[in-house]
Amino acid sequence: MKIKNICCIGAGYVGGPTMAVIAQKCPHINVTVVDINADRIAAWNDEDVSKLPVYEPGLDAVVAEARGRNLFFSTDVDKAIDEAEMIFMSVNTPTKTYGKGKGMAADLKYIELCARQIARVAKDDKIVVEKSTLPVRTASAIKNILDNTGNGNGIKFQILSNPEFLAEGTAIADLMNPDRVLIGGDTTPEGQEAIQALVDVYANWVPEEQILTTNVWSSELSKLTANAFLAQRVSSINAMSELCEKTGADVNEVAKAIGMDSRIGPKFLKASVGFGGSCFQKDILNLVYIAKTYGLDEVADYWEQVIIMNDHQKRRFADNIVSTLYNTVSGKKIAFLGWAFKKDTNDTRESAAIYVADDLLNEQAKVSVYDPKVVAERMYADLDYLNTRTAEENREGLEVCKDSYQACEGAHAIAVLTEWDEFKTYDWKKIYDQMQKPAFVFDGRGILDKEQLKEIGFVYYKIGEGE
Numbered sequence: 446m447k448i449k450n451i452c453c454i455g456a457g458y459v460g461g462p463t464m465a466v467i468a469q470k471c472p473h474i475n476v477t478v479v480d481i482n483a484d485r486i487a488a489w490n491d492e493d494v495s496k497l498p499v500y501e502p503g504l505d506a507v508v509a510e511a512r513g514r515n516l517f518f519s520t521d522v523d524k525a526i527d528e529a530e531m532i533f534m535s536v537n538t539p540t541k542t543y544g545k546g547k548g549m550a551a552d553l554k555y556i557e558l559c560a561r562q563i564a565r566v567a568k569d570d571k572i573v574v575e576k577s578t579l580p581v582r583t584a585s586a587i588k589n590i591l592d593n594t595g596n597g598n599g600i601k602f603q604i605l606s607n608p609e610f611l612a613e614g615t616a617i618a619d620l621m622n623p624d625r626v627l628i629g630g631d632t633t634p635e636g637q638e639a640i641q642a643l644v645d646v647y648a649n650w651v652p653e654e655q656i657l658t659t660n661v662w663s664s665e666l667s668k669l670t671a672n673a674f675l676a677q678r679v680s681s682i683n684a685m686s687e688l689c690e691k692t693g694a695d696v697n698e699v700a701k702a703i704g705m706d707s708r709i710g711p712k713f714l715k716a717s718v719g720f721g722g723s724c725f726q727k728d729i730l731n732l733v734y735i736a737k738t739y740g741l742d743e744v745a746d747y748w749e750q751v752i753i754m755n756d757h758q759k760r761r762f763a764d765n766i767v768s769t770l771y772n773t774v775s776g777k778k779i780a781f782l783g784w785a786f787k788k789d790t791n792d793t794r795e796s797a798a799i800y801v802a803d804d805l806l807n808e809q810a811k812v813s814v815y816d817p818k819v820v821a822e823r824m825y826a827d828l829d830y831l832n833t834r835t836a837e838e839n840r841e842g843l844e845v846c847k848d849s850y851q852a853c854e855g856a857h858a859i860a861v862l863t864e865w866d867e868f869k870t871y872d873w874k875k876i877y878d879q880m881q882k883p884a885f886v887f888d889g890r891g892i893l894d895k896e897q898l899k900e901i902g903f904v905y906y907k908i909g910e911g912e
């Protein structure tokens with residue numbers, strides 16, 4: 446079966462970039478990305494590609510090339526479903542904030558709504574692709590909804606699992622050149638045919654040996670497993686960073702030494718203020734929840750520790766700022782460089798900066814933030830979401846600056862929360878001259894030049910570096 450029309454439900458950080466790359470690489474396929482969020486769709490359609498709702502290096506060029514040719518963004522979900530032979534579900538699957546599994550399980554209401562809408566609209570057979578990250582065995586629930594809530598005129602649905610492994614900040618490079626593409630489907634001949642249809646889409650630019658096909662459950666569970674392993678590496682090196690600080694070891698030297706062991710490998714061994722992003726925490730919590738549902742308490746506890754360690758790392762970064770500043774930051778200006786959860790993205794979901802700011806605001810600090818890509822409304826929304834204090838109090842305590850030097854002016858301390866490259870090239874002497882003395886820098890990402898900063902006169906603290 447040759448696919449001519451693809452629909453993707455959900456125009457977010459995954460749906461947008463993923464479909465833009467499919468459209469660019471497959472000019473013979475029409476790709477329509479739909480969303481119920483009209484503002485988001487309008488931004489995807491903005492003539493000025495610098496205004497796209499997702500910031501990713503290289504995304505603007507891909508969109509500029511394919512949009513209007515075979516890439517379309519629309520709010521007309523029904524029409525796009527009706528026209529497509531293959532429908533990707535790329536909607537959000539956040540942690541549940543209510544009821545059973547609150548704070549742990551994935552909230553599947555958006556996925557279910559999608560499935561019901563597909564069932565209602567479809568007039569012919571469809572391949573439905575799970576692009577969202579979902580708990581293992583969700584495909585059977587989706588199949589059940591599709592088969593039983595439709596208009597009942599013998600329409601056949603095939604469900605595939607095709608989890609997305611892109612990393613924000615490098616999404617376009619990851620999509621153009623993926624380590625692997627994973628496709629899970631039914632072992633029946635119809636299932637295999639559906640798998641092949643999706644393999645054929647990716648084969649337009651991905652070497653076939655990197656396209657892995659499995660059964661649906663392996664594919665669903667592989668995504669949760671991959672994120673759990675990645676996050677675990679960060680928590681492992683962060684756990685060692687605290688021990689390094691106590692013992693005079695340097696976590697970067699330790700990371701280099703262990704990373705040269707080919708069984709361990711050098712990547713993802715950077716100690717930091719803690720991981721953020723919409724996925725790691727939510728997916729591990731989901732994994733813990735699934736393990737618990739099967740009565741696997743040891744498995745659940747094992748993975749939960751990754752989150753506990755990450756929360757600890759964020760908290761101890763804030764605690765260290767307070768204790769170093771003579772046990773009080775009340776009324777003191779603390780400048781934040783960075784709010785995004787990592788560089789080269791405007792995504793702030795679960796960013797460590799939010800939690801560090803929250804802790805410091807509790808201590809009555811005056812926080813001033815500069816981030817090259819995150820807008821003020823986003824930062825305030827992130828803080829308001831925590832419900833720690835009123836919206837007015839958040840706006841009183843946190844100031845958002847459009848200029849980094851202004852953010853640092855008069856500050857007692859600077860905290861580096863995101864590893865944006867531009868921070869490395871600042872005129873640090875100029876910044877120093879405009880700060881209170883002693884001037885402290887807490888480098889939560891380990892990106893600044895320690896010797897240079899010390900020479901200027903800064904008191905410099907880096908995660909994982911003992912005295």
Ligand code: NAI
Nearest residue numbers: 455456457458459480481482535536537538555577578609
């Ligand atoms: P997102 O929140 O940026 O985008 C989801 C979009 O779906 C929103 O714009 C929302 O309005 C839309 N939506 C929800 N229900 C809808 C409906 N019924 N009809 C039409 N549109 C609807 O989320 P993001 O980050 O793109 O994530 C999507 C999925 O991909 C999640 O399951 C996530 O775990 C997974 N994922 C995310 C990665 C990331 O780096 N952000 C990486 C790999 C997977």
